[in-house]
Amino acid sequence: MELRHFRYVVAVAEERHLTRAAERLGIQQPPLSQQIRALEAELGVQLFRRLPRGMEPTQAGAALAEEGRAILARAEHAAAAAKRTARGEAGKLGLGFTSSASFHPLVPRAIRAFRDAHPLVSLSLDESGTTELAAALRAEQIDAAFIRSPIAPQDDLAVHALLDEDMFAALPTGHKLAGTTPLALTALADETLILYRRPLGPGLHDSIIAACQRAGFSPQIGQEAPRMLSTLSLVASGLGVSLVPASMRRLQAEGIAYRPLSPDAGLAAPLNLAHRRGDTAPALRRFVTLARGLADTVDG
């Protein structure tokens, strides 16, 4: 039993005429006659009644033809879907991002643009911590992740730097430094600094401490929060100050004032896109290209 047989049964059932059906199938009448008879023998079923003028499907033949049409359509659909998958127009793409990355407009913009360009790709989104995202990438639970830290470059994950954001100081409103613009890093030497938990590998955490060292002081680290969003709650409660990427200013919470850092601080927050090295899934390639392209236009 092959798809060919279904094609033949469908054609003969529709034409009710062997010669015409053969013509439509692009073969000659005798082989069609043989194939039909062979199929009837294989199934042990008469599929067509031979009339003096044409052929008429039996109940079994009509039923088989009907099913055949559906099966053929489904097979073609499957083949077409496979082709589309290879062109990145279909398939699946799992995306992850840290909460801080999700505040940068590039992230929702990239996802939106990809949705529009590839409506047949089923996207799944996942917000999580950097460490968890790296693990999810390795476990193939997701295919790409927007992260802040560069992750160790020697390993099995590739990381594309999309853009660098300026850093801002997040101060409790009414703080004595809230009037100073821009703020030199050294102004924070006597402040309690609230940072989020250090992820595996170097991240923003380390960059901040390094920048402070370069500015000539060691920061007083206060409480650590599990993620950047939580640090802002602590700032709002007056427990200290924090340093966050510019895009976090979109979070205009009660009790927080954002102040730019003076440029000589040499502090910038990277936004990166990570994926498994050597992952050639077309949907992923497209997404990476799209995200990098968008980053270029945003960044200028």
Added chain:
Amino acid sequence: MELRHFRYVVAVAEERHLTRAAERLGIQQPPLSQQIRALEAELGVQLFRRLPRGMEPTQAGAALAEEGRAILARAEHAAAAAKRTARGEAGKLGLGFTSSASFHPLVPRAIRAFRDAHPLVSLSLDESGTTELAAALRAEQIDAAFIRSPIAPQDDLAVHALLDEDMFAALPTGHKLAGTTPLALTALADETLILYRRPLGPGLHDSIIAACQRAGFSPQIGQEAPRMLSTLSLVASGLGVSLVPASMRRLQAEGIAYRPLSPDAGLAAPLNLAHRRGDTAPALRRFVTLARGLADTVDG
């Protein structure tokens, strides 16, 4: 694209190993390798990644394999259904019966027995007049019909006589003849006879009139009802008497008394099963055989 390709993709995707997959398929490894590559070329898609130890389906390959499993299952199912149809175990069977025929226990009994024996055959039932049933048979809306009239035997419908029933007189309760048992046909010479409409071709209608003629009188025909059931309402209303098959006594309506006719009346109501001549649909053949068999046991 043939079913073969689906079989191969499914096997390789499941085994993740070409040689093992080939073994499972009962072919050698090289042809399998070729077929997979040919399919990849045809679709323009890489379906498997060649690893040092085995093969790994790509997204497209995995998707195709999944669809393939469903398609293969469906094709097999269609073939199996076709086989069953030929054995009369599946397919469709449309049955019709006149209202008077439906009163004979043989009819529901036959349908019930067929249902039990062939649960995969989808039955459709239709109660209608003899003329309509004959038309429905010719239009292939139904495949068999229980009727009372023999229909013209020369035409394209075949009619099997299942059994003959005795006729009973249906009298209004309190009628002067209600005490006479058995009733001679001549006793009805002065009564108004209520009969159902004469169908096309000879039927019970004609047999009754002929029997009266043989008994030496012409019946006084009163109102005609469209079907036998309606005649009984008229009898109950006292508009006259009627002659009905024995099985109609199952309708024990208020105001009607049934009395047997004396055997010398020579009146009998046939119960027939009609179908298209030359209809070889196995489900029909089975049903006819079953009904005739049942009729023999009922009749003795």
Added chain:
DNA sequence: ACTTTCCATATCTGGTAAGTATGTCATGGT
């Protein structure tokens, strides 16, 4: 009766799937 219309049969051919033998490459052990 003749022709036409179709499907079936008989025979042949060619494409191609399957088989056999071998190559190539990566891995892992010694």
Added chain:
DNA sequence: ACCATGACATACTTACCAGATATGGAAAGT
């Protein structure tokens, strides 16, 4: 380093069988 192993690819051959061609035969129309 080297060799053995395991895996898929390639080259070539075989054989089947789908398809082509030619013809037969039965029924229906003229």
